[in-house]
Amino acid sequence: MAACRVGALLVVNALLSACATQATLPAQDPGQVVERPVLVATVPAPANPAPAPRLTPAPVTTVPEQRSSPHIDGLYEHPLSDLAQDAAAFLSQRGGNMGIAVLLPDRGIYTQFGDSKFPMASMIKVVILAATLDRAAAQGRDVTLYERDLIEPMITWSDNDSADELWNGLGGGPGLKAYLERIGVDGIDPDPVGYWGDSQASPKAAAYMLAKLAWGDILTPELRAYALDLMTKVSDGQRWGVISPAPERLPAGARVGVKNGWYPDEDGWEVNSAGFMIAADGRNGYTIAVLSDRQESFDETVDAIQRLADMVYNALRWTR
Numbered sequence: 001m002a003a004c005r006v007g008a009l010l011v012v013n014a015l016l017s018a019c020a021t022q023a024t025l026p027a028q029d030p031g032q033v034v035e036r037p038v039l040v041a042t043v044p045a046p047a048n049p050a051p052a053p054r055l056t057p058a059p060v061t062t063v064p065e066q067r068s069s070p071h072i073d074g075l076y077e078h079p080l081s082d083l084a085q086d087a088a089a090f091l092s093q094r095g096g097n098m099g100i101a102v103l104l105p106d107r108g109i110y111t112q113f114g115d116s117k118f119p120m121a122s123m124i125k126v127v128i129l130a131a132t133l134d135r136a137a138a139q140g141r142d143v144t145l146y147e148r149d150l151i152e153p154m155i156t157w158s159d160n161d162s163a164d165e166l167w168n169g170l171g172g173g174p175g176l177k178a179y180l181e182r183i184g185v186d187g188i189d190p191d192p193v194g195y196w197g198d199s200q201a202s203p204k205a206a207a208y209m210l211a212k213l214a215w216g217d218i219l220t221p222e223l224r225a226y227a228l229d230l231m232t233k234v235s236d237g238q239r240w241g242v243i244s245p246a247p248e249r250l251p252a253g254a255r256v257g258v259k260n261g262w263y264p265d266e267d268g269w270e271v272n273s274a275g276f277m278i279a280a281d282g283r284n285g286y287t288i289a290v291l292s293d294r295q296e297s298f299d300e301t302v303d304a305i306q307r308l309a310d311m312v313y314n315a316l317r318w319t320r
Helices: 002-023 085-094 121-138 145-156 160-169 172-183 203-215 221-232 298-315
Strands: 077-079 097-104 108-112 255-265 268-278 285-293
Touching: 085 097, 085 108, 085 298, 097 203, 097 298, 108 203, 121 145, 121 160, 121 172, 121 203, 121 221, 121 255, 121 268, 145 160, 145 221, 160 172, 203 221, 203 268, 203 285, 221 255, 221 268, 268 298, 285 298
Parallel strands: 077 108
Antiparallel strands: 097 108, 097 285, 255 268, 268 285
16 A cells, blocks of 8 residues: 555656646757747727627619700690790781791790691701711711711702702602601601702701700711701801891800701792700700791791791890
């Protein structure tokens, strides 16, 4: 029994000696690599920890549809008197064969005899212009120099030979009719067999066609801008009619353009004028078309058209 106790004590002493030896590390030999224990630092939490930010989902909102251009399709038609009573009264008292349409984007189209058909004379050249530009776009190419050499005199000083060349190249009346149907313009009837000047249109259709160029979805923005720019550069001798308000009365930055048509027919004068006024923001403005036939005097008819246009302008309060 005593021997067992002595053996147990020897074992215990050996273990204690080994632990003491491990607790005392020997000095590092300069040539010896000693693996150091990895120390993990524990950062104490602050006494009053700030609450973690709560993520609140953003409210769901309905964003209204943004349009690059104002609305010109499906507009309600109103009598001209709702827009300019004096213009409506003047046209009624004057008598004769004359009609007018004023299209205001996002608002409506105002007419008096707006669906009556009149010979277009040179006003059809706006349709020839648009169809020529559309053909280039459809073929995936730029407008050629040859086309520009015809388009520009046809619009800026109403050259008839240029209109003949382009009209024939587009397939005449049937070709232009197909184009108008494709872009959704009703009320313009290109002459199917004869002369382009015998084409007919209603004032409402003429105003809508110009609105298509100003704010619509025909052509590309670059080609529409080119067409409108030409109409702002009509020669001084032909800058009469619906753009009659003097430049000093127009808002700063506004653009105005026009294409007129006139012809001394056997039954009297055909005198037409269609144009646009677009504000500097590119959205506000209007198009206006006045068409007539069987008029006794060219000068008196031009004066009547300009008086109508001035009354409309005043009713819209287009001032600086």
